[in-house]
Amino acid sequence: MLSIAVALMYFKGLHYFYEVAKRGSFTLAAEQLHIAQPAVSMAVKKLEQSLELTLFHRVERQISLTDEGQRLYRQAERILQAVADAELEMRELRGLERGSVQLGTPSMLGSYHFPSIIMAFRRRYPNLTFTVHEGGAWQLQTMLERGELDLAVIEAEAVPDTIQAVPLLREEMRVVVNAAHPFAGQGSVTPQAFLGEDLVLFREGYFHRKVINQMAEQYGIAPKINFETNLLPLIRSIVKQGSGISTLLTMATEDDPDLITLSFNPPVMLDLCLAWRKDGYLSKANRAFVDFVLESSRL
Template sequence: MDIKPLRYFQAIAEASSFTKAAEQLHVAQPAISMAIKKLEAELDLTLFHRHERQISLTDEGKKLLLHSRRILRAIDDARLEMEELKGLTKGEVRVGIPSMLGSYYFPPILMAFRHRYPELDLSVIEGGTWQLQQMLERSELDLAIIVADVLPQELHARTFLREQMLVTVAKDHPLAQQAAVSYDDFFREELVMFKEGYFHRKVVDRLAARTECTPNISFETNLIPLIKAIVNQGFGISTLLGMVIEEDPDLIGLPFEEPVWLDLSIAWRRDGYLSRANQAFVDFLLEHS
C-alpha cells in the first residue's frame, strides 16, 4: 500500500472535506479524489459516505483511520530519527501548556531554554489539560504539561512540580480571616471557574463529586486576569495556584482544610520517538524545576 493515499485519506477524514484537505495539503482536489478512488479499489471497500455537500466515514473507513494514524505516526517518527542521525534537521519542540502555568510559571523557563538552544524551533500551545492530552495522543504535540491522577497507558510522564490549589478570596472577604477553608464553606460561595477541560475546573468538579456538593458557579472564564478581577470585586471566590496570586496584594490564598496538591508532569507518547530536541526540553525543565 502506498503511503501518500493514506495521508490524503487521513486529511480528508479529519477535515470532513475533500476541498479542505486539498487546501491543507496544497494538492489539487482531482488528484486527491483520484487517489482515494484507487485506494478504495485496492481495498475493495467504500471508505466515505458521499453526500451532496458533506462526507463521512463508513465503518470500514473508521477502522482504517485508526490504522492510518498509527502507520503515519510511525513513519514520521522513523524519518525524524533517521534525519537526526544524519544531522539534517534543525530541531523542533511542540509543547502544550495549561494557561495558568503558561502565564505564571513557564515564561522564564521558555526564555532560558531559547537562550541555551537558539537553533531549536519552539512552538507553545496553550489549552486545557484534557485538550492537550488529546492533542498529544493524536501526535499534534510532541510534549504536554498534564495533571493526571491516572496516567493513560499510551503516555509516559515525569513529574516536575508539586503545587497546592488555594481558595482565592478578596482580602475583605469573610473567609479571608480563616486559616483554612472547609469544602462545605467553599461550595456555599459563588464560584468563578475555568471552563470544563482545564485542571483548575477538574479539581473543583472532583471535590464536588466527592463531597456530594453542587458547585454554585456564577462565572466561567479562562481569562486569569478576569477571574482575579471578579474575585477582587467580591462577586465570587475561586481556586488558583499560589504562584498566580503571590504578587497580588488584593487577593488572599487559603489552603483547604484537607489540602489539595497537584502533581504537574511533562508527558509524551510512550510509543513515539522522543527527538533530541524534545529530550533536551524535558531535561532542561527537570533541571530547572
C-alpha cells in the same frame, strides 16, 4: 514486498484518505493538501479499489466513514505519525534541522512556572526554536496522543499506558478571595463552604475545573458558577472586585498582595508531570528540554 513506487502510491492514498476523514470533506482536505479536489477524490477511489472496500458513505454531497473506513482511519493516524517521526529522525541524523520544541501547558504554568525555565533553556540552546501551546489538561493529553504536541504537562493521575511521564511539580490549590470577603479572616475553608459561594472558574477541560467538579460530586453540592473564563488575569480581576471567589495554584497568587489565599480543609494538592508519547520519536531538542527541566527541578 512492495516496490518503493507502489508503497508511495499507497501512502499518498492513505494520506489523502486521512485528511478527508479528519475534515469530513473532500474540498477541505484538498485545501489542506494544496491540491485540486479531483486529485484527492481519484486517489481515495484508487485506494478503495485496491483494498476492495468502500471507505466512505456518499449521500448527496455528504460523506461519512463506513465501519471499514473507521478502522482504517485509526490505522492511518498511527502510520502517518510513524512516518513523520521517521522523517524527523532522519533529518536530525543528516543535521538538517537545528531543532524545535513544542510544549503544551495549562495557562497557570505557562504564565508562572515555565517562563524562567524556557528563557534559561534558550540561553543554553540559542539555536533551538520553542513554541508553547496553552490549553486544558485533557485537551493537551489528547493532542499529545495524536502527535500534535511533542511534550505536554498533564495531571499525574491516571496517565495512559501510551504516555511516558516524569513528575514535574506538586502545588496546592488555594481558595482565592479579596480582603473584604468573610473568608479572608479564616485559617482555611471547607469544600462545602467554598461551593456555596459565587464562583469564577476556568472552563471545562482544565485541571482547575476538574478539581471543583470532583469536589462538588463528592459532597453532592451544585456549585454556583457566576463566571467561566480561561483568562487568568480576568479571574484575578473578578475576585479582586468581589464578584466571586476562585481557586488557583499558589504560584498564580504570590505576586498579588490584593488577593487573599487560604487552604482548603483538608488541603487539596495537585500533581503534574511532563509527558510524551512512548511510541513517538522524541527529538534531540525535546530530549534536551526534558533533561533541562529535570535538572532545574533538582536545583
